Amino acid sequence: MNRLANRLLQMLVTLVGVSFLTFCLTYLAPGDPAAMLLESADTIVSEEILQKTREELGLDKPFLVQYGNWAAGLLQGDMGMSYSAKKPVVEKLSEGFVGTILLAFVTVIFVLIISIPLGIWSAVRQNEWPDYLVRFFSFIGVSMPNFWLGLILLYIFGLKLGWFPIASSTITAKGVILPAVTLAIYQSTKYVRQVRTVILDELHQDYVIGARARGLSESAILFKHVLPNAVLPLITLLGMSIGWLLGGVAVIEIVFSWPGMGNMAVRAIMMRDYPLIEGFVLWIAVVYMMINFLVDVSYSYLDPKLRKGEQR
Amino acid sequence: MIEVFKKNRVFAVYSAAVIFILFVAIFAPYLAPQDPFDGNMRNVLQPPSAEHLLGTDKLGRDTLSRIIAGTQVSLFMTICLVILLAIVGSTVGITSGYFGGKVEMILMRLADMMLAFPGVVLAIAIAGILGGSVVNTILALLIVGWAKYARLVRSLVIKLRNNDFIIAAQVNGTKTINILWRHILPNILPMVVITGAMDIGTMMMEIAGLSFLGFGAQPPTPEWGLMLNEGRQYIQTAPWLMIYPGAAIFIVVATFNLWGDSLRDVLDPRQQ
Numbered sequence: 001m002n003r004l005a006n007r008l009l010q011m012l013v014t015l016v017g018v019s020f021l022t023f024c025l026t027y028l029a030p031g032d033p034a035a036m037l038l039e040s041a042d043t044i045v046s047e048e049i050l051q052k053t054r055e056e057l058g059l060d061k062p063f064l065v066q067y068g069n070w071a072a073g074l075l076q077g078d079m080g081m082s083y084s085a086k087k088p089v090v091e092k093l094s095e096g097f098v099g100t101i102l103l104a105f106v107t108v109i110f111v112l113i114i115s116i117p118l119g120i121w122s123a124v125r126q127n128e129w130p131d132y133l134v135r136f137f138s139f140i141g142v143s144m145p146n147f148w149l150g151l152i153l154l155y156i157f158g159l160k161l162g163w164f165p166i167a168s169s170t171i172t173a174k175g176v177i178l179p180a181v182t183l184a185i186y187q188s189t190k191y192v193r194q195v196r197t198v199i200l201d202e203l204h205q206d207y208v209i210g211a212r213a214r215g216l217s218e219s220a221i222l223f224k225h226v227l228p229n230a231v232l233p234l235i236t237l238l239g240m241s242i243g244w245l246l247g248g249v250a251v252i253e254i255v256f257s258w259p260g261m262g263n264m265a266v267r268a269i270m271m272r273d274y275p276l277i278e279g280f281v282l283w284i285a286v287v288y289m290m291i292n293f294l295v296d297v298s299y300s301y302l303d304p305k306l307r308k309g310e311q312r
Numbered sequence: 313m314i315e316v317f318k319k320n321r322v323f324a325v326y327s328a329a330v331i332f333i334l335f336v337a338i339f340a341p342y343l344a345p346q347d348p349f350d351g352n353m354r355n356v357l358q359p360p361s362a363e364h365l366l367g368t369d370k371l372g373r374d375t376l377s378r379i380i381a382g383t384q385v386s387l388f389m390t391i392c393l394v395i396l397l398a399i400v401g402s403t404v405g406i407t408s409g410y411f412g413g414k415v416e417m418i419l420m421r422l423a424d425m426m427l428a429f430p431g432v433v434l435a436i437a438i439a440g441i442l443g444g445s446v447v448n449t450i451l452a453l454l455i456v457g458w459a460k461y462a463r464l465v466r467s468l469v470i471k472l473r474n475n476d477f478i479i480a481a482q483v484n485g486t487k488t489i490n491i492l493w494r495h496i497l498p499n500i501l502p503m504v505v506i507t508g509a510m511d512i513g514t515m516m517m518e519i520a521g522l523s524f525l526g527f528g529a530q531p532p533t534p535e536w537g538l539m540l541n542e543g544r545q546y547i548q549t550a551p552w553l554m555i556y557p558g559a560a561i562f563i564v565v566a567t568f569n570l571w572g573d574s575l576r577d578v579l580d581p582r583q584q
Contacts, residue, residue: 250432
């Protein structure tokens, strides 16, 4: 329990640090937030009203007081108002979150379908042609910019073949396929290597030799002994990539005009919508750390060796 | 040097490829068949032809010339970034590893904080808020990336710190700065160089990604990520504008990845 408490404390420190860093940046950045909140395309706001708004928003206070106020608001679930949408930041974030979580979910399914069989195949036939083939494709994938891959898939399957929409500003079942495939190919090139390493590690354990000596068939060894042992490290690795995906993979969301958080964040940055940017960065920090934490907890729960260590 | 290449054929081949890319980058202005900035409105969005091997863009600029000029921009940015990462990371790592104490605790907490967070998101936010430019892109990726190097160097220094030759130097009354410069630094340098070399490809991709989003180099700079972003709008009418700059990124990143891997094998035979 002590270890978990320690982790939670460390997460809190990181959160404070990250939020402070983003707040510093937006504080130093050019532009007057009061003007940005009030002004739209063609209205001019008088200096008096601007001054009043600044006072209301606490923008005339010293930096640390402003940060303190913002952090206090956070604890009550208030992240401020988005300048560009004139809506609460929390509302804007939850709008984008639906798209991102759907994309992440579909991507993870594709990643599993692609990389688990290929990783196992490549490990079982180590240093034979399947292994070389898988490693070759994994190398190609690692060196390929994923936004370029996205554009090429969009060109072939969206424009030339017309199987998928080329832009999906609303969430549709057809629209999610191409961005998810792009992300899954990119993620799989990394994941397949990790699956291969994990399976290879297990295949070199003594119990595998023991099982072979007892005359078990190779497939029985693989499915009944090796795979159950390989599940734990694979869950960890998958958890990390889910964290990465929920971060809103901005570039891919932009390529496919997918209405997710990354897309929203990039627009927020372009419009200098500082409260929304702060909220987004903080949100990513929370999600990313929560997932790492959950993976950690599930690890000590699923692994009997670690469970004993806790009780001692 | 020639001995090294003779013994490691693979490394020699990849090094030759890397030297070729460096050559293209350095002599880009002389190699480009046309001026990469000079448009011609009568030649807008032309498909590849004998005159324009890779076609022209929305301002009638020659794509091939812009890709060649982009080699210089991309490589310059990447190499600056990797060198800065190595310098900042080594400085932080040596300071915290050698001196320990409160300084170490604070610096390593900071490093942990950076590592516990998806770097790309923060880099996008930093580069975006500071405003897109070559310098801000490098700065953003530096802020996000130094922690990995600092952690690595610190762990190496801690291993070295209690070696006899360091203790002997301390007993002899060698100045601390000389111990760090003459005894610690040469011992950690190979690992830092390997890590840096293997990072070139990744960093190049992240720079291109930031430019693609519009938070990196600004027009009319011939930067590959930016060219992809500009070409994206013409995906239907001028697909060559998005195919070739991406291919350039892919080829150069793949070459540097292969070269980095083989450099590791040469410098650090233990890992083979």
